Amino acid sequence: MPHLSLTVNGRSWRGDVPEGTRLLDLLRDQIGLNGAKLGCGEGQCGSCTVLVDGRAVAACTAPAASAAQKAIVTVEGLSEDGRLHPVQQAFIDAQAFQCGFCTPGMIVGAVALLARNASPTDSEIKGALDGHICRCGTYPRIVEAVRAAGAAMARGRRG
Amino acid sequence: MTLVGRPVPHESARGHVTGEALYTDDLLGRLPGLLHAWPVLAPHAHARLVRLDVSAATNEPGVLTVLTGDDVRGEGDTGPTRHDEPLFPAEVMFHRQPVAWALADTLEGARRGAARVVAEYEELPAILTIQDAIAGESFLTPPLRLARGDLGVMTTSALRFEGELSIGGQEHFYLETQSALAWIDETGGVVVQSSTQHPSETQEIVARVLGLARHQVTVECLRMGGAFGGKETQANTWAAIAALGAAKTGRPVRVRLTRALDMSLTGKRHPYLARYVAGFSATGELEAVRLWLWSDGGWSLDLSEPIMWRSLFHCDNAYHLPAVEAIGRVCRTHKTSQTAFRGFGGPQAMVVIEEVMTQAAHRLGLPPHVVRERNFYRESDTTQYGQTVEGADRLRTIWSTLGETSAFERRRAQVDAFNRAHLHVKRGLAITPAKFGISFTAAFYNQGSALVLVYRDGSVQVNHGGTEMGQGLFTKIRQIAADSLGVPAEWIRLMPTRTDKVPNTSATAASAGTDLNGAAVDDACRQIAGRLSAVAAGHLDCDPSAVRFAGGVVSARGRSIPFADLCESAYRERVPLFAQGFYRTPDIHFDPAAGRGRPFHYFAYGAAVSEVEVDGFTGAYRFLRTDILQDVGESISPVIDRGQVEGGFVQGVGWLTLEELLWDDRGRLATGGASTYKLPSWTEVPEVFHVDFLPRAAQPGVISGSKAVGEPPLMLAISVREALRDAVKSFSTGSNSPPVTFDSPATPERIFFAIQEVRLRNRPTTRTPTAPATGLARLNAADRAGFVAALGWVFEGSPWVAERVWSQRPFTSLEALHTSMVSEVARASREEQLQLLCAHPDLGERARAMSDASLDEQAGAGLGGLSPEGHRGLQELNAEYRRKFGFPFLYAVKGSTPDQILEALVRRLPRSGDEEFAEALAQVSRIARFRLEEGV
DSSP: OOEEEEEETTEEEEEEOOTTOBHHHIIIIISOOOSSOOSSSSSSSOTTEEEETTEEEETTTSBGGGGTTOEEEOGGGSSBTTBOOHHHHHHHHTTOOSSOSSHHHHHHHHHHHHHHOSSOOHHHHHHHTTTOOOTTOOHHHHHHHHHHHHHHHHHHHHO | OOOTTSOOOOTTHHHHHHTOSOOGGGGGGGOTTOEEEEEEEOSSSSEEEEEEEOHHHHTSTTEEEEEOGGGOSSOOBOOSSSSOOBSSOSEEOSTTOEEEEEEESSHHHHHHHHHHOEEEEEEOOOOOSHHHHHHTTOBSSOOEEEEESOGGGGGGOSEEEEEEEEEOOBOOOOSSOOEEEEEEOTTSOEEEEEOOSOHHHHHHHHHHHHTOOGGGEEEEEOOOSOOTTTTSSTTHHHHHHHHHHHHHHSSOEEEEOOHHHHHHHSOOBOOEEEEEEEEEOTTSOEEEEEEEEEEEOOSSOTTHHHHHHHHHHTTTTTBOOSSEEEEEEEEOOSSOOOOOOTTTTHHHHHHHHHHHHHHHHHHHTOOHHHHHHHTBOOTTOBOTTSOBOTTHHHHHHHHHHHHHHTTHHHHHHHHHHHHHHOSSEEEEEEEEEEEEEESOSSGGGOEEEEEEEEOTTSOEEEEESOOOSSSOHHHHHHHHHHHHHTOOGGGEEEOOEETTTSOSOOOSOTTOHIIIIIHHHHHHHHHHHHHHHHHHHHHHTSOGGGOEEETTEEEETTEEEEHHHHHHHHHHTTOOOEEEEEEEOOSOEEETTTTEEEOOSEEEEEEEEEEEEEETTTOOEEEEEEEEEEOOBSOSOHHHHHHHHHHHHHHHHIIIIIOOOOBOTTSOBSOOSTTTSOOOOGGGSOSEEEEEEOSSOOOTTSGGGBOOOSSGGGGGGHHHHHHHHHHHHTTOOSSSOOOOOOOBSOOHHHHHHHHHHHHHHTSOOOOOOSSOOHHHHHHHHOOHHHHHHHHTTSSTTOTHHHHHHGGGOOOSSHHHHHHHHHHHHHHSOHHHHHHHHHTSOOTTSOOTTOOHHHHHHHHHTTGGGOOHHHHHHHHHHHHHHHHHHSSOOOOOOTTOOHHHHHHHHHHHTTSOHHHHHHHHHHHHHHHHHHHHHHHO
């Protein structure tokens, strides 16, 4: 069984991972992080999105091996000492979820977007999150939340 | 300050954004020794299973066992109503139906085990379409029927037409697929964690399959990652397999469908085939309609029968159908067993009646919104099943308010101007209503139960029968409980739904979750508050009725005591601090044999205006703008309700435009994943999207005056379908604009072909008419002058109408001639139209310029015989009408009594100018029809 070492949410992890394991299964079943969800299993819905070295990746199609020696951030790794990330807070403020199943992936996707584009336009937000499905149809509020989060982060940088 | 009615944060908000909110399959790390299950899938849509050999499978490493029918100690059937769903079938009834399940230490092991099972089949002929089912008489139900009135009136209707419409189904695609975990607890009982809308039924089915009494089985649902009806009955099978595996092996078992399995094994919204015949008056009043609805129920009954009933209950949508016969029947096909989906059969039927309305409008040359409004229910009308339509005025208020706030008339003109200026891109605009009946149509489901526990420190646990699937039920219940007990929301903890806390519950469905469970929780809280009041009265030295609960403090006459202290006192005084609450919806009943009753507690109303833009080269479209006005009563939680309206609408748009289920000729689902089944995404949200609630709309007899909101908004998406149709129609370039139709969903392909058809049908026709009427033959042969001389009088003082249609000869029927003339009027400039209207005399006045024909018609209506008072009243109203609108009151008077005319005048006076202008033109069309019939 191949041995793998990587960093998850700032902590290093090493262990044996069966051949063919997907990154999502490694995170959920072996590491015990349930935030990223299995939605479609073919990288089309975004529920499983995590950051791999800062890039948003569909963990349901990425082989676990592809994360070797890399830094993984899941939704659980976004808050610090119980303090929510601005994107998380913005999702609460805008109530940008219904069933909540797409939310972890959506938030991680938004964090990746704001890291490379601090003040995206609405159409840039929609474009960046195009691979994310919200079956409850909360799209308008998600746009609102990401826009608000960008503004809050900009204020944070200035202040 | 109360919490009900305020935008409070979602009950699980923090859990959702941090990933800490758990769903069923998030629990597996807590279950050591867990086994995974994978099904053995039949490769045929219909086949007999002739041999099943599992011996090779158990030789696979990690494979513990294979579940087959031999393992069932109880009844191996999971059918929720009719027991027609064998868990281990001898006869395969749909492609990929599981015939056995392998259990192994890992999911991969279970897959390998399932692959080693040897199953042999004898393939049988499969029925895969509604048409085949009808031809082969393959049905799951007898014909269901609702009817009233005399359909014979249709034979004399000015307009009679028929049509057929195919309406596609819809995959739920709840993001969390079906999942269940089961284990045997320390007392030998079976515990099931299930993503289910109906824990009590899951408990029932698990107990049935295991041969246990229900008290041996506990089912819990933490929350669902979406359900939309897809987990109302269809969660049961997976729970039963998990429980069966746990019972057999003694180890916890996990059943979690992959997306591909979920899509190929679980039921969907029913595809429908509809046929209709309708009769309308020349002014667009529906006189009679006959509807046949066939649903594709798939292989077993499931909920298909109540779903078809709901179709029959909603084939009127918002319209009074004076004479109607609606017959519905569920077809049995070799496909997944179709099931509940937001709207529960209502949406399909409403699409059909909206199709009929637009078809009538197109054929009569009237604006569709005018025909719709003309047929709205009036307060105290009854439905085709005999229920009085309470609140019909709300719909009219919604309609007129939305017309104004969306600037419908102005944008209608803008859309028309845009379309005149653009050859290959067209815009469409439509407004549609929705009336939706709230209650389970099986009366006994309309009950809710709760168990509220108050602890000595004043903290509270609330248990109730409802499940949370994203609709915000738990947030609303928390508000209700907090207000009833007068404590902050944080003191209220909503417990996961469990059958050992609240028994014998109904499914969380039919939009009734808050109505039923909220009322039950309120009942329990009020009992506790009542007991606490008595205790507080002793402390505060007052009458119990004077005690108030608010903000965590209990007070009376200026004195107060903290809620927590009161709870401790009550405990010491041996007063119980918990209560069960119960609610049953009053006054509902329905007799299916008679087709009469009052199945709904109330109706929810709404309307939407949608504008779209369609590309003529590709059929692709954009959703430019939607305005919604929805009646949610007094909203308990406005943020949640707004989300339900937005989300329901978007889901409806998906169903009607891009979500397309396709099966191949062997019954295999061809759209079995997110890569082949198109789901609504960012681009399906209208670019401008306004959602408002009807203000001051408290609903009597419902918790907090609120109204159900889960399902009704989905049907507002019909406005998008109608806007697309409106755009397609404007691609017509010829003189004779034909009615436009296309099946649902209105995919870009369908829209493209609909545009092609509109364009082709408008080419100049060279066909010779078959056996025309004598009068028509003469007219068809006439030269322009002769033609105008013969028909110039048909539209009062406006021979230009006849002049312009002359070139369109030959006419095959009077109806065709009339349609052409009406279209010509519709196409004319506003000035010409106004002149035409003004050419008519004032009713009841001996106008000097009145034509002979007008005089005859008015005499026929007995206007000359009006009493002096009646005549004066008529004249005054008439004068007021003319002052307000700038043209005379027009009414096709033939066959009408003076009273009817007065009544129409009174009714029409308050309308808007644009509305009345359209009405007047419609009346002129009707008059023309009378004249043609008599004159030709």
